[in-house]
Amino acid sequence: MSEFVIGQAAVCGIHAMWCCPSDCAVAASRLSRVWTLTAPAPFADETSCQCQAPHEKLTIAQARLGTPVDRPVRVYADGIFDLFHSGHARALMQAKTLFPNSYLLVGVCSDDLTHKFKGFTVMNEAERYEALRHCRYVDEVIRDAPWTLTPEFLEKHKIDFVAHDDIPYSSAGSDDVYKHIKEAGMFVPTQRTEGISTSDIITRIVRDYDVYARRNLQRGYTAKELNVSFINEKKYRFQNQVDKMKEKVKNVEERSKEFVNRVEEKSHDLIQKWEEKSREFIGNFLELFGPDGAWKQMFQERSSRMLQALSPKQSPVSSPTRSRSPSRSPSPTFAWLPAKASPPSSPKAASASLSSMSEGDEDEK
Secondary structure (H helix, E strand, C coil), X not given: CCHHHHHHHHHHHHHHHCCCCCHHHHHHHHHHHHHHHHCCCCEHXXXXXXXXXXXXXXXXXXXXXXCCCCCCEEEEXXXXXXXXXXXXHHHHHHHHCCCCCEEEEEEECCHHHHHHHCXXXXXXXHHHHHHHHCCCCCCEEEECCCCCCCHHHHHHCCCCEEEEECCCCCECCECCCCHHHHHCCCEEEECCCCCXXXXXXXXXXXXXXXXXXXXXXXXXXXXXXXXXXXXXXXXXHHHHHHHHHHHHHHHHHHHHHHHHHHHHHHHHHHHHHHHHHHHHHHHHHHHHHCCCCHHHHHHHHHHHHHHHHHCCCCCCCCCCCCCXXXXXXXXXXXXXXXXXXXXXXXXXXXXXXXXXXXXXXXHHC
């Protein structure tokens, strides 16, 4: 089944809901819900069924209570919808959710009316119609909508309420084109979305015109298509080349910064490891050669052994003294000297040996 056939069946079902309250209308309503998620909204002038049933007027209180139960509340919203954006979509979402059961019709003004009363548009009317058809909140699109709503238009499309922001819209010689709708009790206000509008988007483009012209030249558009002079085209292309060079330089700078950072990290690690190794080396050195080191103890042990080896053994005190003949002078005895005297290993040992020798001479005397 094609999108068009599904759309026709769904629209007929919606019309049936407010033409005849029956099981058929309920089934058609279910079909319409499925259709709104799988196909674009239909155009009002392409629907094949036109309702001729009397249309009872509703109050806002009744509509908010969900009455009548046999048909949805038909809400109408209109506009230009140029450069369709989130602000438009949010306004339509509010219009769609004003009542528990609603059917949203959206009127889009033609190029002729828009250029006459508001100004030139970026998108033409066909593009604006299609943009609205593909919004999920829209049930039906009315092409070439009137600038000012007339009773005949409201009756033709069986409109219950009109949704728009509450700011007075002065145009076409009127202080507020929705004034008569408000007086009739058919106006339901919606809230504007701050920070986004078609005028704001156009202002951004005009403000940064050179940027967007260079962008499109870079993407393959010709100067003729962009309405750019020969001199400006060369200027924009030269600026694009300069920007490319700047980007390359920036990339090189970033890479060099990354390299320097990596070198710094590695050098920091090396310095940290060197400090650890140096502390370990100093600790080992002090452990070996420090004041209480193993080398000192070993040196002291060897020194004491050498001193013991070089020192003479003292004779016992109780040994009898030999009588010496006065005629003969005593011959010197060198029994205290070792057979082979090794040279002193240090000045301390030499001084110790000399002192021991002098003590020996005194004993002999």
